[in-house]
Amino acid sequence: MAKIALITGATAGIGEACAKLFASAKYNLILTGRRLDRLEKLAASLNKKYDTEVAVCAFDVRDREQVISNFENLPAKWKKVDVLINNAGLSQGLDPIQSGNVDDWDTMIDTNVKGFLYVSKVVSNWMIANGRGHIVNIGSIAGKEVYPNGNVYCATKHAVDALNQGLRIDLVQHGIKVTAIHPGAVETEFSEVRFKGDKERAKKVYVGFEPLVANDVAETIMFVVSRPKHVNINDLVIMPTAQATATNIVRK
Structure with missing residues (x-):
């Protein structure tokens, strides 16, 4: 019987790369995202x-009610999830707190923290009932450091780091694995979303060095979930070779 992976934020970037890689490994998939056309x-x-x-x-x-209704309305066979990849997340703006956009703050907190919790609550209960499972949470180097003007985004990713540790403690008695993957600079739609469609500004983030690409992170996730039953990788930071910290990047 094929394993099942549930991937949030599967319409682009790391989520889409995971969908392709896990499909190639013969997983069946539950894919979520806001853009139905891309998902289909x-x-x-x-x-x-x-x-x-x-x-x-x-x-x-x-939207908590949408999360619950969409998942609970799935046929029973789809609730045998082996791997949950909590990938849905975003950044909005790059401003100091005193001039930050409160709507941007709400979007980041509601997506990166509350959305993470809504999904994790439903699926972790499925995994407990099934007696197995692995939850992989996509964090960020922003969850390990704080950088100028990253304030609220960094706070949400620090929360993911803490929640990952909390989930590991809460679920270990049920034999469920929990892992966080914290990427550095990955060239996806991330910066374009952060800068609200400003493609030129987004491109400049990756100029002068070779960033990670979505598949680099997807392959790392596949490695983590393919470890033997007795092995769990709790926490993993993955960076481009040219990047030492969130802000220390060697550009040529």
Whole structure:
């Protein structure tokens, strides 16, 4: 029987790369995201290429009722989730607190922290009932350091780091693995979303060095979940070779 991976934020970037990699490894998939057209296109592509079964759930993780209703309305066979990848997350703006946009703060907190919790609560209970599972939480180097103007985004990713540790403690008695992956600079839509569609400003973030790409992180996640039953990788930071800290990047 094929294993099942549930991936949030699967419409682009790391989530989409995970969907492709896990489909190639013969997982069946539950893919979530806000953009139904992208989810359906990805699902059709993976089904055709890998003969993978894909369930699509289009909703915003910030909406607790949508999270609960979409997941609980899935057929029973889809609740046998082996791997949850908590990938949905974003950054909005890059401003000091005194001039920050409060709506941006709400979006980051509601997505990166509350959405993470809503999904984790439902799926962890499935895993407890099933007697197995592995939760992989996508954090950030921003969850290990604080950098100029990163204030609220860094706070949300520090929260992910803390919640990852809390989940590990709470679920260890049930034999459920919990891992956090903290990437440095990854060239995806992240900066474009942060700068609200300003593609030129987003491109400048990655100029002069070779950043990670989404598949680098996806391959790391696959490595983590493929460890033997008795092995859990609690916490892993992955950076481009040219990046030593959040702000220390060698550019040529």
